[in-house]
């Protein structure tokens with residue numbers, strides 16, 4: 001039996017009515033230009049003003065954070081240098097508004113005499129490093145667990161779902177308050193100096209440990225609903241491997257919610273990191289940190305220099321808000337319901 | 341016509357009754373274990389029960405029945421997307437019921453499926469070219485002239501513009517999407533295509549175009565078809581033989597003439613009544629089926645159709661009728677088969 005496909009010639013005028021059907025494919029789609037669902041989402045995103053504003057803000061923050069060493073060089077002040085000569089005998093900055101001057105745009109920190117502007121942008125860098133690392137690790141963990149759970153089903157799914165629920169039931173802050181000092185004392189002797197990078201690593205680890213569950217649930221649900229789709233069945237019927245089905249058929253359809261989960265995890269981690277620092281179990285000196293700046297800024301609250309509380313606090317607030325708004329806009333733009 | 345298509349068409353016309361069947365299905369059964377509620381009692385959905393039929397090379401068999409009669413389940417077992425509970429599927433003389441691994445991959449190239457839903461059956465993130473090339477890609481097939489050429493050839497075969505291979509499914513209409521699905525099914529040059537209600541999701545005006553395309557492909561390529569439909573109207577001009585299913589069971593199997601002109605089973609007659617252009621319907625006139633198909637979890641006793649059959653008698657609920665040859669030449673499962681002509 002010949003299975004050669006009918007070529008163009010099979011469309012030549014035939015004796016059958018069938019030829020008519022083949023000669024007149026429906027032409028409804030003529031007006032479209034080839035645009036992928038991703039491109040359509042991008043177009044929607046560009047039309048959204050909130051998205052645009054928050055995107056610019058987020059990019060600005062990221063650029064400033066990444067460029068902080070460079071800015072420090074141009075500015076001529078390092079974040080950790082104490083300017084003892086500019087403090088009075090009580091440790092308070094000499095001059096108006098906490099020592100604002102051409103050299104120190106936001107003045108100095110009381111006690112240490114460090115430049116506040118530098119502390120702020122280096123602190124931002126610390127926050128973003130922690131948030132991005134924690135988000136990348138926790139989202140990837142969630143994706144892997146969700147995929148295994150949703151695709152393989154059965155007892156694997158049951159075990160992983162139970163494990164996810166278990167992790168979700170854990171009170172994060174209580175756990176963090178308990179575990180971070182324990183890890184510290186277990187790793188370093190009393191009096192021994194704890195390197196900043198170690199603490200940052202511990203914080204990222206704790207965040208990753210508690211950040212993957214919602215993503216795992218989300219991805220599991222997506223995979224469960226997608227794996228019964230007929231295009232997946234078609235791939236299976238053509239002899240596709242599980243790897244092909246997972247990576248070529250399913251993953252391209254869930255990157256959108258994964259991206260949204262990622263962008264919404266970032267502000268969560270930034271806020272949580274600031275909270276940990278505020279509670280004094282976050283990043284340790286001398287690593288600059290936003291949350292700790294807020295913590296120190298507290299002491300200015302009753303004075304005319306309360307701006308030193310306000311500035312780092314609003315920095316945290318604006319970063320978290322901008323990331324949240326961007327995540328929301330992304331979700332709207334990528335919403336499958338609006339992509340029809 | 342190309343000579344290739346010609347030779348294919350001539351093979352298709354050499355249908356002789358005594359040929360070896362391409363596909364043979366014996367006692368095919370599928371039960372789905374289900375559980376109501378978390379701790380509920382487990383029960384069994386008898387989706388397909390002891391189904392037998394054959395498809396000869398180049399033949400088109402229609403599988404007809406109302407919604408929930410187990411047509412999709414049967415079709416999915418044929419293409420080995422579902423594992424049968426029991427029974428035997430033979431393809432070209434080989435028992436393929438439980439074929440696995442590499443042999444199954446090879447086998448899949450011969451038996452392809454076309455789906456009902458033109459939206460769910462195409463990956464929205466893939467271009468048309470990628471969708472149609474997928475079967476080639478997963479089987480590591482490099483056709484002469486390259487994958488792109490082959491894909492464009494296939495698009496042309498199904499009546500689509502081959503230049504559109506870079507577009508995404510959402511840019512096409514339902515009928516065009518269904519053509520893309522057909523092109524994908526053709527990519528591996530299958531011998532048998534299971535078409536699961538390929539047109540029921542389409543506008544009536546487009547249904548005919550797609551059915552005509554399938555007819556033409558069937559002739560040109562000498563394909564065999566198992567064409568699933570929920571009414572007798574669609575398969576009328578497409579299928580040489582028709583099998584009528586009710587509640588997972590085969591109730592009548594016959595040639596097109598037998599089924600349309602002289603149906604023996606009351607259920608077939610009822611389905612036929614729903615076909616708009618069947619006007620004269622013999623003694624009983626137009627029959628309207630009351631109610632829904634009973635639950636396949638707890639099918640009626642005896643003849644499963646007795647709860648809706650207007651001819652039902654005591655014997656019907658007590659004793660299940662066997663599928664036996666009847667007066668009109670078809671085989672039917674009924675204690676009191678019809679004999680009058682319909683048209």
Ligand SMILES: Nc1ncnc2c1ncn2[C@@H]1O[C@H](COP(=O)(O)OP(=O)(O)OP(=O)(O)O)[C@@H](O)[C@H]1O
Pocket residue numbers: 372374385386387405406407408409410411412413414570636
């Ligand atoms: N995975 C499953 N688990 C449990 N029950 C199922 C499953 N798949 C199908 N069924 C049941 O089996 C029966 C037959 O379903 P099937 O989809 O084969 O019917 P169908 O004839 O194709 O109907 P339709 O015309 O609606 O497509 C139905 O009652 C259905 O609910």
Ligand code: SF4
Pocket residue numbers: 605606607643644645646647649650651652653656661673674675676677
């Ligand atoms: S066996 Fe009885 S109930 Fe069943 S179809 Fe025939 S007449 Fe109707």
Ligand SMILES: [Mg+2]
Pocket residue numbers: 411412413536537
């Ligand atoms: Mg179906």
